[in-house]
Amino acid sequence: MSIQWRLIRHGASPAYDNMATDESILRHVADGDAPPTLRFYTWDPSAVSIGYFQGIEQEVDLAACEAEGVDVIRRLTGGGAVFHDRDGEITYSVALAEDYPGIPKKVLDSYTVLCDGLVRGFRALGLNAEFKPINDILVGGRKISGNAQTRRFGGILQHGTLLRDVNPELMFTLLKVPNEKIRDKLIESVESRVTSISREFESITDDEVIEAMIQGFEDALDIELVPGSLSREERKLAETIKAERYETDAWNYKR
Amino acid sequence: MKPTHGTISADYKVEGGKLLRVRMTTALGENDTPVIAAITLTGDFFMHPEDAIEDLEARLLGTPLEAEALRARVRAFYESDVQVIGADVDDIVRVILAAA
Numbered sequence: 001m002s003i004q005w006r007l008i009r010h011g012a013s014p015a016y017d018n019m020a021t022d023e024s025i026l027r028h029v030a031d032g033d034a035p036p037t038l039r040f041y042t043w044d045p046s047a048v049s050i051g052y053f054q055g056i057e058q059e060v061d062l063a064a065c066e067a068e069g070v071d072v073i074r075r076l077t078g079g080g081a082v083f084h085d086r087d088g089e090i091t092y093s094v095a096l097a098e099d100y101p102g103i104p105k106k107v108l109d110s111y112t113v114l115c116d117g118l119v120r121g122f123r124a125l126g127l128n129a130e131f132k133p134i135n136d137i138l139v140g141g142r143k144i145s146g147n148a149q150t151r152r153f154g155g156i157l158q159h160g161t162l163l164r165d166v167n168p169e170l171m172f173t174l175l176k177v178p179n180e181k182i183r184d185k186l187i188e189s190v191e192s193r194v195t196s197i198s199r200e201f202e203s204i205t206d207d208e209v210i211e212a213m214i215q216g217f218e219d220a221l222d223i224e225l226v227p228g229s230l231s232r233e234e235r236k237l238a239e240t241i242k243a244e245r246y247e248t249d250a251w252n253y254k255r
Numbered sequence: 256m257k258p259t260h261g262t263i264s265a266d267y268k269v270e271g272g273k274l275l276r277v278r279m280t281t282a283l284g285e286n287d288t289p290v291i292a293a294i295t296l297t298g299d300f301f302m303h304p305e306d307a308i309e310d311l312e313a314r315l316l317g318t319p320l321e322a323e324a325l326r327a328r329v330r331a332f333y334e335s336d337v338q339v340i341g342a343d344v345d346d347i348v349r350v351i352l353a354a355a
Contacts, residue, residue, distance in 0.1 A: 052305050055297040058276060078340075080274075080299035107303050107338050134271070134301075134340055151303055255297050 007214065007225040008039040012086070015047035015071040020242035022093045022159055023076055024234045029095040030155030034234065036096040038117075038217055038225060040210050043084040043091065047071035048174050051079040051148065055255045064173050074252045075159075077148035079135070082161060083171040088196070090206055092118070092213065093159035098151055102221075107149055111135045113220075114158045115147055121216030125209070127200055135160075142195035162209060163196040257283045258292060265354035273341035274298050277350045281320060289320045289355065296350075300341035307337045311347075320355040322348055 010021070018041055028034035048070055050059050056074065059081040065072050070083075084091065094114055096103065104110045115131050122129035127139045137145035147160030168190040177183040197209060214225050230238070245251045264278045275298040284290035294315050302308055311332045318328050325348045333344050 051299050051301075053297055053300060053302065053308060055276065055278075055295070058297060076305075078299070078301035078305065107301065108340055148301070150305060152305075255295060 002218070002222050002224040004035060005217075005221075005223045005225050006035045006037040006228040008037060008229060009210065009227070010039055010041035012042045012044035014045065015043055015049065015073040015084070016242045016246040017238065018043060018047075018091070019049070019073055019075060019246050020238040021230065021234075022095070022157055023241050023245075024238035025093070025230070026095045026155045026157040027153050027237065028231070028234050030097055030153045032097070034095075034231065035228075036100065036223075037094070037228075038214075039093045039095075040213070041091050041093075042086065042089065042206075043071075044086045045069055045071055046086040046088075047073060047084045048081060049073050049075045049084060050081045051075060051077065052150070053078050053255065054081060056253055059176055061174055061176050068170070068174065070174055072252065073246055074254060075148065076152070076157065077150045077159065079146070079148035081175050082146065083167075083174055084161070085165065085167060085170075088163065088165035088167060090162040090164060090209060091159060092162065093157060094217075095155060095157050098154050098156055100156070103156065107151065108134065110156070111147060111149065111158075114149070114156075115145075115160075116220035117217030118145055118147075118160070118162070118213060119216070120219050121209075121213035124212040124215055125201075125204070139195050139200060142193060144195050144197070144200075162213070163194070164206070164209075165198045166190060166194055166196045168194075259283060259289055263354045265350055267346065267350035267353055269300075269342055269346045271341070273300050275300065275342050275346055275350045277354050279351070279354060281355070284317065284319065291315050291318050291320065291351070294351075296347065298342065300339065302340075303338040307332075307335075310335070310337075315351075320352065322352060325351055 129139050135147040149158040168187040259281045266276045279294040280292045281289045282292040329344045329347045
């Protein structure tokens, strides 16, 4: 018999709400106050998120983000700088207890398990998808998803991108690059290194993508995803976390 | 300890695509050997638990800017209860020496 998980289709929110909500869910799941949860959301306005260990000024052109109306936020998870395009990305997050059965204790090994749902989802859509260690999913050899995990509060949070569309010129304006020449090379390299749902399909809706991912996760983890929503406590905690952490300079400018 | 100069820095590309950066200041320690006075390691690596980064940076303070000394301190950190993904002992040592 499959374990029941909660499924949340959240829709669009600003970066600070997105990250605060992920953390709030993590804490409630770890405490046993919420079931394991798979959530889908998007970013409005567009945002740049940096990994926990990155230097904000080293990675992000803050003036360019300000000019473009793009939010900037530090994640709870490590990894690199990501441009979350409002119309270019569907984001997922998974929250489960640290001792959830079948999840490897070694983080490196657990990416394979927790990304498998996405790999199956992309394959269900007819794409030639594969997991590439450490934490990427490739379609036809090009990256379509990046993932990052943290283990805190007694739980595991993994979130990642499902790339819908890519805008390399904008991305390498918002992210710092050493010089113009390298910027041009990076923009050019996206063509061969990155793919997106728009590139792989004539037309497909977000819902169709999410449906495939739901099926993929259910198959991969032998779970049943039951549609649900945030509890009032989760929403309250998210508001508190947003104000005390994600919206503060002390957090975002930590490094 | 006498500070030697202002902040020095380096970036180092780890095999497999991750990027490691260091910013530090140095000082002259015993026998006038340069040692780390302050250090910040940044990059797109993963570390579990995340706040172990502060332990690593603390352990590096006062370490001479010399490969074996650095390797010993960093190795001791890696042997503690931590998982690091995207940077190994030699990567940390190399980025520090690259800045020095």
